[in-house]
Amino acid sequence: AQKITQTQPGMFVQEKEAVTLDCTYDTSDPSYGLFWYKQPSSGEMIFLIYQGSYDQQNATEGRYSLNFQKARKSANLVISASQLGDSAMYFCAMREGPSSNTGKLIFGQGTTLQVKP
Amino acid sequence: AAGVIQSPRHLIKEKRETATLKCYPIPRHDTVYWYQQGPGQDPQFLISFYEKMQSDKGSIPDRFSAQQFSDYHSELNMSSLELGDSALYFCASTAWGTSSGNTIYFGEGSWLTVV
Numbered sequence: 001a002q003k004i005t006q007t008q009p010g011m012f013v014q015e016k017e018a019v020t021l022d023c024t025y026d027t028s029d030p031s032y033g034l035f036w037y038k039q040p041s042s043g044e045m046i047f048l049i050y051q052g053s054y055d056q057q058n059a060t061e062g063r064y065s066l067n068f069q070k071a072r073k074s075a076n077l078v079i080s081a082s083q084l085g086d087s088a089m090y091f092c093a094m095r096e097g098p099s100s101n102t103g104k105l106i107f108g109q110g111t112t113l114q115v116k117p
Numbered sequence: 118a119a120g121v122i123q124s125p126r127h128l129i130k131e132k133r134e135t136a137t138l139k140c141y142p143i144p145r146h147d148t149v150y151w152y153q154q155g156p157g158q159d160p161q162f163l164i165s166f167y168e169k170m171q172s173d174k175g176s177i178p179d180r181f182s183a184q185q186f187s188d189y190h191s192e193l194n195m196s197s198l199e200l201g202d203s204a205l206y207f208c209a210s211t212a213w214g215t216s217s218g219n220t221i222y223f224g225e226g227s228w229l230t231v232v
Contacts, residue, residue, distance in 0.1 A: 035221065047220055103173070
């Protein structure tokens with residue numbers, strides 16, 4: 001069963017506007033971590049933001065914020081003030097278990113974001 | 118800041134040949150992961166190491182093997198290469214048991230093309 005679901009294969013956003021990329025997950029482990037990565041066309045995988053299942057507040061990193069709704073099992077990425085350089089593939093990923101373990105990441109299918117000038 | 122270093126960045130091999138990918142984790146990171154990303158696919162977990170011991174195994178073919186050395190660098194050995202092995206191979210690292218374990222950093226990847 002798919003544990004990470006990204007339902008938006010592709011998204012468009014106008015430069016300077018905000019955009020939300022959806023991610024839902026499925027796990028029975030009470031302790032887990034959620035990650036977002038950006039993959040430009042050049043291929044590298046860039047870490048953006050992390051949210052732990054026990055974190056009380058939504059994670060923020062600069063223009064990136066994570067809208068974490070635990071009861072709904074969703075961890076949407078919000079990018080504010082989009083820039084042309086934000087055009088890329090975005091992956092949501094989950095690691096089950098506490099951050100102190102070496103659990104692997106399970107990735108969603110990805111969402112391609114295109115920022116229009 | 119130092120990042121995860123992978124080499125080579127690109128390689129082309131013929132079918133049935135052997136390839137070796139190398140990964141140098143971020144200093145003081147003791148956990149290494151290998152992922153394979155086919156064209157248009159999400160990354161698939163292959164194998165991971167913690168403190169030079171294999172910690173988890175995913176969909177890694179028997180033709181592939183990997184290890185982590187005393188200096189924490191890791192190598193992925195791929196033999197009897199097939200066309201379907203053409204992919205982007207990522208190494209990632211983290212520091213187990215620390216708050217840094219909340220972040221898993223990836224290298225820039227190694228592009229393998231099998232012809």
